Every structure is written in C-alpha cells, then in structure tokens.
Amino acid sequence: MVVERGQKIGLVGHNGAGKSTLLKLLAGVEPVTSGAVRIGSNVNSAYYAQHQLEILDPNETVFESIQKVSPGWSENEMRTYLGSFMFSGDEIEKYVKVLSGGEKARVALARMLVKPSHLLLLDEPTNHLDMVTRNVVERALIQFSGSIVCISHDRHFLNNVTNLTCEVGDGGIRLFEGNYEYYEWKKQVEKSAESPKPKIKSELKGKSDYKEQKKVRNRLSWIKKRFTIIENELKNQRSITQDPANGDDYELLQKAMETMTILESKYLKLMEEQESLNAK
Structure with a gap:
C-alpha cells in the first residue's frame, strides 16, 4: 500500500x-x-x-x-x-x-x-x-x-x-479509485457479473430462501434511495446554516440544525440496518 x-x-x-x-x-x-x-x-x-x-x-x-x-x-x-x-x-x-x-x-x-x-x-x-x-x-x-x-x-x-x-x-x-459511493457501485457491478442466473427450485425451502433474499434486496434498494433523499435534504439545511444572510435569524438557524440532527440520526440508523442486511 x-x-x-x-x-x-x-x-x-x-x-x-x-x-x-x-x-x-x-x-x-x-x-x-x-x-x-x-x-x-x-x-x-x-x-x-x-x-x-x-x-x-x-x-x-x-x-x-x-x-x-x-x-x-x-x-x-x-x-x-x-x-x-x-x-x-x-x-x-x-x-x-x-x-x-x-x-x-x-x-x-x-x-x-x-x-x-x-x-x-x-x-x-x-x-x-x-x-x-x-x-x-x-x-x-x-x-x-x-x-x-x-x-x-x-x-x-x-x-x-x-x-x-x-x-x-x-x-x-x-x-x-473513488469515494465510498463509487466503491459501493463497483462492488455491486462485480457481484452482478459474478452471480449465476438463479435456477428454478421446486423445493419449498428454495422458494422460501428466494423470497427472503428478494425481500432483503428490495429493502437495500429502498435504503439507498433514502440515503439520496436524506443527503439532498442535509445539503439544503446546511446551505441555510452557511448562508450569511441568515446569520441573525436565530429561529431559522436553530430549526435547520434540529432538522439536520434528526436527519443524521435517521441516516446512521439506516447505515446500521444496511450493514446488518449485507451481512446476511
């Protein structure tokens, strides 16, 4: 290295x-x-x-x-x-x-x-x-x-x-050669390329496993979309706190900071859930 x-x-x-x-x-x-x-x-x-x-x-x-x-x-x-x-x-x-x-x-x-x-x-x-x-x-x-x-x-x-x-x-x-978002995308591309096409299983257990995996994939997809939404909202709130024109508006700044804290908390909980789901 x-x-x-x-x-x-x-x-x-x-x-x-x-x-x-x-x-x-x-x-x-x-x-x-x-x-x-x-x-x-x-x-x-x-x-x-x-x-x-x-x-x-x-x-x-x-x-x-x-x-x-x-x-x-x-x-x-x-x-x-x-x-x-x-x-x-x-x-x-x-x-x-x-x-x-x-x-x-x-x-x-x-x-x-x-x-x-x-x-x-x-x-x-x-x-x-x-x-x-x-x-x-x-x-x-x-x-x-x-x-x-x-x-x-x-x-x-x-x-x-x-x-x-x-x-x-x-x-x-x-x-x-990129940040975490690039790393995640690259790993997903590699995983998709390596994964064989799923075989049709007649066994009840096989169907149950497939449904569970599909459920996990759907949840992970939803979490990624939520990440994007929260990141965009954090940028909006951060721009409010960094705007010199709002320097004297205490209530606006306080509300923006409280919103950012709530969004950050949601973001961290989703990160923990994502890590847990990826480990399955």
Missing part, C-alpha cells in the same frame, strides 16, 4: 478485518510483525483516535490547550483559528473538564491541525459527534491539503472527504 500526496483514503471492511490495526501500524502505535512501514523523508504524520480526548489536560482552558501547540501565534490568530472550530467569545475560556464529548473532539482535532502535518491518520473522527461538530470536522478535512487515511462508519463523511477507498480483508487490501 502506497499513500501519495493529496490522496484521502477511506479504509473499509467488515468488523475485525484489520482496519484499526493497519492504521495503528501506519501511525507507529503498534509494532510491525511482518513487512515494513516506510514514511517519506521530512513527512510528518498525526494520529487521531478516541483516546486522544483523554490526553487533553482537563485543567487547561480551550485557549490554553491550543496555545500550547501553536507557539508564536498572536491572540487574534488564536481566536480566529478557534472560531473556525466554533469556539468564540467566552467559550475559549471554558475548561476542558467541563466540555462535552463533541467539544473535546473539536479541541483535539484543532490541536492536531495546528501543526503542518503531511499525513493524517484518523480512526472514527466523527464518532459520537453532534451534527454541527461533524460539519466543522468535515469542512476542515476537505480543506486539508495533505494526505489522509481514515476509518469511518459515516458514509456521508466518506463520500465528501475521501477520493480513494481501500478495502481491508482476507489478509490483504484492494484499492478502489
């Missing part, structure tokens, strides 16, 4: 396939037992996983936590940078120990992106985040000019951030 400049790779595969292990090997968190990991000369990498939240000093303020890793920055530069992660005004003086899980994740990611790393290694960067925080993280990673290797169960995140998909499983990897 070779990670080149500008590539943003999403690691996919069933649970236990080795995605997290591969990411830890790339990060140097786990020792290599076979083969080798070679990082290019002068290439800096940064690793993010849920345990990063525990590394934050609970007795520091948000401002102090970022200040520690950004020597030479003026206070104005600090405030502007924190503002891009939705910390403004008195919020930057809040202590880490009183922050919510989503706020801590924003601080941890902000700290990581302060330093000019060339390669980001991310393990579920949007896990347990609210919709607003997900958008902040997603936007920051889209704008990131380096390379990314990430694991995420968030299909929407993978479609927007990644440009390559790496399937991990059966002791190896396979690269697909």
